[in-house]
Amino acid sequence: MITELGHFALLLALGVALIQTVVPLVGAARGWHSWMAVAEPAATVQFVLIAASFGALTWAFVTSDFSLAVVTANSHSMKPMIYKITGTWGNHEGSMLLWVLIVALFGAMAAWFGGQLPASLRARVLSVQAAIGVAFLLFILLTSNPFARLAVPPFDGQDLNPLLQDPGLAFHPPFLYLGYVGLSMAFSFAVAALIEGRVDAAWGRWVRPWTLAAWVFLTIGIALGSWWAYYELGWGGFWFWDPVENASFMPWLLAAALLHSAIVVEKREALKSWTILLAILAFGFSLIGTFIVRSGLLTSVHAFANDPDRGVFILAIMAFFMGGALVLFALRAGAMEAKGVFGVVSRESALVVNNLLLAVSCFVVFVGTMWPLVAEMFFDRKLTVGPPFFDAAFTPFMVALGLVLPIGSALPWKRGGIGRSTTPLKLAFALAVAIGGLVWAVQTGNSLIGPIGMFLAAWLLMGTAIDLAQRTGRGALRERLGRLARLPRADWGKAVAHAGLGITMLGIAGLTAYTVEDIRVAQVDEPFTVGDYDMTLREVNDIEGPNYVATRAIIDVARDGEFIATLAPERRFYPVAQMPTTEAAIHQNLARDLYLVIGDPQVGGGWAVRTYIKAMTNWIWIGCALMALGGTLSLTDRRFRVAAGARKAKAVPAE
Template sequence: MTTELGHFALILAFAVAIVQMIVPLIGAHKRWPGWMAVAEPAAGAQFVLTALSFGALTWAFVVSDFSLNVVVANSHSAKPMLYKISGTWGNHEGSMLLWVLIVTLFGAMAAWFGGGLPPTLRARVLAVQSAIAVAFFAFIIFTSNPFLRLEVPPFDGQDLNPLLQDPGLAFHPPFLYLGYVGLSMAFSFAVAALIEGRVDAAWGRWVRPWTLAAWIFLTIGIALGSWWAYYELGWGGFWFWDPVENASFMPWLLAAALLHSAIVVEKRESLKSWTILLAILAFGFSLIGTFIVRSGLLTSVHAFANDPERGVFILAIMAFFMGGALVLFTLRAGAMEAKGVFGLVSRESALVVNNLLLAVACFVVFVGTMWPLLAEMFFDRKLSVGPPFFNAAFTPFMVALGLILPVGSVLPWKRARISRAMWPLRYVFVLALAVGGLAFVMQTGRSMLGPIGLFLGAWLVSGTVVELLQRTGRGDNRLGRLRRLPRADWGKAVAHGGLGVTMAGIAGLTAWTVDDIRVAQIGQPFDVGSYTLTLTDVQELRGPNYLSTTGFVTLSKDGSEIAQMTPEKRFYPVAQMPTTEAAIDYNLLRDVYVVIGDQQDNGGWTVRTYIKPMTNWIWIGCALMALGGLLSLTDRRFRVAAGARKFSAVPAE
């Protein structure tokens, strides 16, 4: 009964979405208040019905209802409860239902909290958002229905992919989807503004909170996925430039560019066309990510489905929304005339350079991701584009971005003198050079990657401190004025500092990792770097739904024991899949990372050990970036209704 209720709620939500897509658009065009008012209750009803449908599917996973095909394929009665719940979105059908649930959630939030928006703009925003929901409701119902029943239910299920049975990956998809789908609101605002024929400072202020929220969720989702890959896959890395990793990273880059571009629209009413285009492209790359994961076009460990028919449906959705928005953008280009002028040296110019670096970096990632497919289609050649290409092509843009951020942050609006702006940063620059030089002298090799990364990290972090101090002015009670700074200023400083911490962590990890692989005999110590490891025992253990070969390793340094480590090789009998569980001794300055392999003919065991400097700085920096975004989001000036009185919704003829 619960399953039928969920299925019915899904179909009813589809019908409500169609009404919300059509009626408010007609009402806004005809200026009929009653028709425009339909959008708000429809958005709320659409969300409630979709939540009911998703709740019914979740309940089916919780109680192991093996009459549903999706539960059979992705669950098992012996699976821990956390993974029964996460199994709801650990598959193609359930994850698409979560996708559309978040679309309706953002639409409902725009209806509930968008009271300050002009009625015509609000009606059009909600109609465009509902059009996105309609497309994905149709995709779910006609190609990926999660409520399909089996005529003869089996006794038990086939289990969830063991790689997904992990806390990090249980929460990674929801955060990532909140980011992906959050960009749909920026898209809806952009298309609605194009229909209205007006983009001004108030529009820039309205679109920023939605973009910022999406960017925060994307940051958290990407960081969780990176952390999971680091400790779960046993290869010791945090980023492989996998196509699906890139699919989440490209919208993150464009969302960051959109955030900075919207500032210029809000403050100076410039870069209007560019900002609208970024809003369209950011959501477009989210759709590209959805297409990559579900079409089977590119192979990835993260892929949900390999069904070309579903891929064609998503491609049609992407072509409709991207193509339609870009055509509308072309037709309305004349209505987005820039009002503010600025000099070559100014904060506006620095933000333009910021946007260009982020956009070109996104383009580089896109080309590297899609080139193997294009080479096979047009040249009949099978190519592989891996980390060496991305590291060489992408890194220079991030180095340049790190260099200009502190300078751009202290430049005044409209026009500036670079020498005057740089003067307060002179000591900071010397400090950053000293940190980089010290790293170069102390390292054993002569790689420049680590010193450059530490230089950029010190430059960004100390640069944000100087910027905050500048905002307090001179004289007494500077500490009090520092505390009273707007949260957006604090948020920007924390986020930029977090980027510096992440850059330093990535550079240190990449440049100074120590790798050792050997056959270890039980009871015989061996040295890796400055540490001594001893494999004391290997046991066969049983977990809740897996069998484990567990090694017991003693980690010591200078004769003193530091930790007992237990790397594992797990085997899941139901799914017939093995996984690797690395043992990691975490530390702020380094991680010791141990993986156990197979037993060898001489009785020893393959053991791989890494000494990884500064690894945790990567995720600390990501957490700081997300915290900075959250601080900015709580600034009262960035509420959706702020500045509503400044907007005059006059549609273009």
């Protein structure tokens, strides 16, 4: 009964979304306030209906209702409760329902908190957002119905993919979708502004919080996925340039560019066309990511579905929204004339450079991701584009970005002098070069990644600190500290986020340059040495978990004769899914990770053991957490909560 109600609620939500798409849009065009007012209650009702539908599906997973095909294919009665719940979105159908739930949530939030928006703009934003909901509700109901019944329900299910039965993957998809789908609000604002023919400073102020929230969620989602890949897959890496990894990374890069571009619109009413285009492309790449994950076109360990028909449907959605928005963008070019002018040496120019670096780096990732498909379709060649290409093609742009950020923050708006503006940074640059040189001097035979990464990290961190110090002006230390504490939260957010980027670069450089790897056959009670550490395999036992069996090794670790830890790596096997997994044992601190993986028993006795000593790994996720914290701090700034300037005189709409 509950599942039927969930299905019915989804059908009703489609009807409400259609009304929300058409009625407010017509009302805004005709100036009918009563029609425009339909958007807000419709957005709320649509969200409540989809939330009820999602709750019904969750209930089916919790109660192991194997009359539903999706529950049978992705659950099992013996599965731990947390993974029964997360199994709701650990599959194609459920994840798409979560996707459209978040679309409706953002639309409802725009209705609830958009009181400062002009009525016509609010109505158009909610209509465009509802149109996205209509497209994906149709996709779900026509190709991916989570409430499809089985004629003969089985006694038990086929279990969830064991790789997804992990806390990291339990929370990774919701955060990622909040980021993916959050960019739909920036898209809706962009299209609504194009329809209305007005892009001004107030528009830039309204679109920034939505983009910032999406960027924060994407940062958290990508970091959780990276962390999961590091400890769960057993290969010891945090990023493999997998197509699905790239699918989330490309919108993140464009969202970062959009954030910086919207600042220029808000402060100087410049870069309007560029900002609108970035808003369209950022959501467009979210749709491309959805297509990659669900079409089966590109192979990935993270892919949800392998169905060309679904891929064609998503491709049609992408063509409709992207094509329509870009045509509208071309038609409305005259309405986006920049009012603010700026010199070559100015903060605006630095932000343009920043955006170009982010956009081009996104294009590099896109080419590397799609090139195997292009080569097979047009040249009949099977190619693999792996980490060597991405490392060589992508890294220079990130190095340039790291160099530009502190300089851009130091430059004034409109125009300035490069020498005078960057004088306070000269000491920071000299110290950063010294740190990079010191690292280069002490290492022997290692790559340049280590010294360059240390230099960039020091440059970004010291540049951020100097930027904050410059904002406090002159005077006694106590007065300057008081002014520092009273800085707007957006300024603190920017500083924390930029520092987080520097710390992430530090972690990536350390992990890439200074990892020690050892693969050997270990005998029980026979010590072996890796780097500065002595390992001893004490025993290997078979154990039984709630829904798996495992082989667990017990390995003692010591350094210079002093005991450090006992680690217990496992090899698990899930009988229902007939799938093995690797559970690495990791001893962590801020300097390094000891990473142990147990392999197969060997014919001559002993066990295969892989050992990694990974320098500075945890700084990667500390940096990601700081970037997300910086974005959150900016979101709490009063200037974002109160739409200051939202009631400026309206500009004359373009014909």
